[in-house]
Amino acid sequence: MQLKKDLRSDKNLDYPLVFWGYDEDPCKTLQFAVNKIISEFGVNSSILILGRTNHEKEILKKSGLFKIYTNNRKECIEYIPAPEVQIDFFSVHKSKGLEADNVILLNFKNDKLGFPNQIADDNALNLVLTNAENYKFAEERRLFYVAITRTRNRTFVLTDNKNPSPFFKEFSESNSVCFIGIKKVETTAQTQCPLCKSGTLYKVSHEEKYFVGCSNFPRCKYSLRDATILLNPKKCPSCGGFLVKRKGKNNHWFVGCTNYPYCEYTEQIQKDKNGKWL
DSSP states (O other): OOOOOOOOOSOOOSOSEEEEEESSOHHHHHHHHHHHHHHHHOTTSOEEEEESSGGGHHHHHHHTOEEEEEETTEEEEEETTSTTSOEEEEETGGGTTOOEEEEEEEEEBSBTTSSSOOSOOOHHHHTTOOSOOOSTTHHHHHHHHHHHTSEEEEEEEEEESSSBOTTGGGOOOSSSEEEESOOOOOOOOOEEOTTTSSSEEEEEEETTEEEEEETTTTTOOOEESOGGGGTSOOBOTTTSOBEEEEEOGGGOEEEEETTTTTOOOEEOOOBOTTSOBO
């Protein structure tokens, strides 16, 4: 069950939550965020870098900005441009109960290994999950709350401009939320999943390929290869699937159902007065 939280703090700080956008490589934005923290709070302020999983540590290694080594069986992270700054990396799960002066959350994107994480849960775990929660990515939402509340000052969320996390659209600029380098993306109307009836369909990016998935994944595994249906979703009157443009024999284009070959419903393509497809 989701409980409403009324959070209050004795500290008065504008923009405790900062979404910082990047286009391709997050490494440069990570450097900007670390340098921003140092310039505003000093080299004696601690920085906690969080990843949804330990996989995000590869971003630190790839950047060339950090020296990662082991000292007395403890992993140490050194920011090469300012080695005196205390920096730690943890997955969000392992950060529960921890706190730092400032926090940087990596990889806030819509991807299989992004945030929310879209890898199917272990079958043994599914046995103990209930269907009581209808919130999209309920457990991932709780983890996101954990991540942004590990800070004493600000949390910087590194956000993929091209494919931001589904959670991102729920935030707007205010005295508490700031956007830096964020490029607004076109949003599409929510389309109900025809399989589970409670989730919504959205575009998922994985390995530079796009497909349609359900927000209730992994409980609902509905998916479509054709992501264009989200632009103008039309339901099949025969089975409830979606109508898409298809190419048949002799390069003939027509409208068919995404549930083909189980559903063979077809329509002729309608054109406007200029001959363009509607």
